[in-house]
Amino acid sequence: xxxxxxxxxxxxxxHAGHPDPVAGPGRSLVRVTAAPIVPLDLLCASGxxxxxxxxxxxxxxxxxxxxxERSGALPVGTRVWFATPAGMAPxxxxxxxxxxxxxxxxxxxxxxxxxxxxxxxxxxxxxxxxSLTWRGRLQPGEAxxxxxxxxxxxxxxxxxxxxxxxxxxxAVCRSAAAQERARAAGADAVVPMAGxxxxxxxxxxxxxxxxxxxxxxxxFGVAATAASRVLAPGGRLVNLGGASGDEAVFSxxxxxxxxxxxxxxxxxxxxxxxxxxxxxxxxxxAAAGRVAVAHETVPLAGVTAAWQRQATGEAGVRLVVTP
Numbered sequence: 001x002x003x004x005x006x007x008x009x010x011x012x013x014x015h016a017g018h019p020d021p022v023a024g025p026g027r028s029l030v031r032v033t034a035a036p037i038v039p040l041d042l043l044c045a046s047g048x049x050x051x052x053x054x055x056x057x058x059x060x061x062x063x064x065x066x067x068x069e070r071s072g073a074l075p076v077g078t079r080v081w082f083a084t085p086a087g088m089a090p091x092x093x094x095x096x097x098x099x100x101x102x103x104x105x106x107x108x109x110x111x112x113x114x115x116x117x118x119x120x121x122x123x124x125x126x127x128x129x130x131s132l133t134w135r136g137r138l139q140p141g142e143a144x145x146x147x148x149x150x151x152x153x154x155x156x157x158x159x160x161x162x163x164x165x166x167x168x169x170x171a172v173c174r175s176a177a178a179q180e181r182a183r184a185a186g187a188d189a190v191v192p193m194a195g196x197x198x199x200x201x202x203x204x205x206x207x208x209x210x211x212x213x214x215x216x217x218x219x220f221g222v223a224a225t226a227a228s229r230v231l232a233p234g235g236r237l238v239n240l241g242g243a244s245g246d247e248a249v250f251s252x253x254x255x256x257x258x259x260x261x262x263x264x265x266x267x268x269x270x271x272x273x274x275x276x277x278x279x280x281x282x283x284x285x286a287a288a289g290r291v292a293v294a295h296e297t298v299p300l301a302g303v304t305a306a307w308q309r310q311a312t313g314e315a316g317v318r319l320v321v322t323p
Contacts, residue, residue, distance in 0.1 A: 003059045003096030004303040004321070009047025012307040013060060013095065015300060021092060021100035028071035030082055030101050034119035035064035035094035036295070036320045037303075037310045038152075039243075044087025051088040060086050061321075063122045064094030065115040073103035081107045081118055081279060095303060097323045104272045111283035116320040118283060120295035121156065124318075125282040126275055127267050128156035131216050131238045132164055134274070135265045140165030142213035143232065145204065147223045148243060149187060150178020152293045152318050156282065157216040158185035159291035166214075170207045172200070172223055177316055181294055193223060197249075200226035211235060211258075221245035231260040240265040297322050 001020050004013035023029035041060045047053040061084060068078040083105040086093025093099065109118065132138045144161040148154045149171030161169045171182035174193040182190050189207040194200040204212070204226055211232030217224050221244035228237055228250050235258060250262060267275070285291040294317040298306040309315040 001097040002300060002323070003092070004061070004300065004307070005057050006045050006054070006060055007057045009045060009053050009056065012304045012311075013045070015303050018057070018059060018092070018096065021098050023070045023100055025072070026103050027100050028073060028103055028106060029069045030064075030066040030080060030099050030106075031069050032064050032066040032094055032096060032099055032323050034115040034297070034320050034322050035061045036119045036122060036318055037095070037307055038062060038122070038124065038318070041087065041093075042311050049087075054087045055090050058086060059092035059096045061093030061095035061099070062086055063119070064099065065109070065119045066099070068106070069098070071103070074106060074108065079109045081109055081122065083123065083275075095300070095321055097300070107276045107279055109283070111287040113283060113287050116295060116297045116322060117286065117292070119320045120152065120293040120318045121282060121286060121291070123267050124152035124293065125156045125291070126270070126278045127240050127265065128153045128216065129160050129278045129282045130270065130274065131240055131265050132157065132160055132214060133278075135238045135263050136214040136216065136236050138164050138166060138214050141167040143168040143170070143208050143210060145170045145172065145208060145212040145215045145227050145230070146182070146187070147172045147215065147217045147227060148219040149173050149182040149185070149190070150175065151218065153218045153240065154216070155181055155185045155293050156291055158182055158187050160282065160285065162186045163285045163290050168208065170204065170212070172204070172227075185292070195222065197222045197225045201229045204230045214238065216240070219244040220248050222248070224248035225250065228260070228262070229254060231258055233258045235260045236263055237261070238263045238265050293318055295320050
């Protein structure tokens with residue numbers, strides 16, 4: 001089969017021939033129709049992640065969409081979203097014509113959405129939804145601040161907060177294009193990302209005058225420091241990434257005085273049932289036009305250039321490979 005193949009950690013994958021995957025006990029064979037290039041793919045293939053250096057050659061792609069060709073768990077022809085541990089454990093992922101997937105990592109699809117749109121949402125949508133619900137415990141009428149709101153997780157978090165009944169949604173973004181994506185997702189206010197924590201704190205206080213009950217934070221760093229200062233009494237800051245750095249500064253007086261919480265989040269902590277339920281809820285909202293992730297489709301043959309565009313941020317949107 002044809003696939004994206006990483007031969008040396010730290011270098012982009014090449015479009016090349018690769019051995020066909022084999023289904024076996026507890027594993028299904030899926031014909032891939034769409035697979036996104038996501039930050040976790042880039043991190044794992046770099047060889048610098050906390051998962052260690054991946055065994056090469058391997059096919060990256062921690063998620064995708066496709067059709068079951070062989071399975072003991074689902075009927076042949078079932079349309080599915082799937083997850084893989086590619087780059088985190090030995091084995092191949094979804095950036096290929098076919099993929100062997102653990103049965104527990106298959107989610108049958110019923111939402112009326114094109115496959116690339118489903119792929120663009122994927123685990124980013126699961127993270128955004130579950131950060132708000134399971135970790136953030138968002139209640140109707142509460143105010144939400146979304147950091148990095150122009151990215152995939154951020155776009156879903158803005159839309160999902162609306163679906164879940166947030167009273168006010170404030171987005172924080174860097175570029176003009178990202179700010180426009182956040183507005184399109186449904187933000188009530190968009191605050192440009194400032195390099196200074198004090199300036200950003202003041203801007204957030206103006207945009208969210210009654211404080212933030214839930215902060216969705218995929219960036220950390222200065223943005224998290226500023227957002228923590230505007231938490232409402234009982235507020236919850238949910239961190240699910242460190243795109244802007246691995247450290248932030250929090251005030252003990254603020255956290256104690258407001259009985260606020262700083263919570264960590266990872267999709268890896270979810271059970272298959274939690275992931276399935278979250279994905280289903282977001283895809284239903286997306287089918288109703290209430291949640292989306294800006295994306296661009298690229299052919300598998302162009303995966304090397306697409307990988308480089310995604311890694312440098314040149315793409316601006318999520319790139320989805322369509323074999």
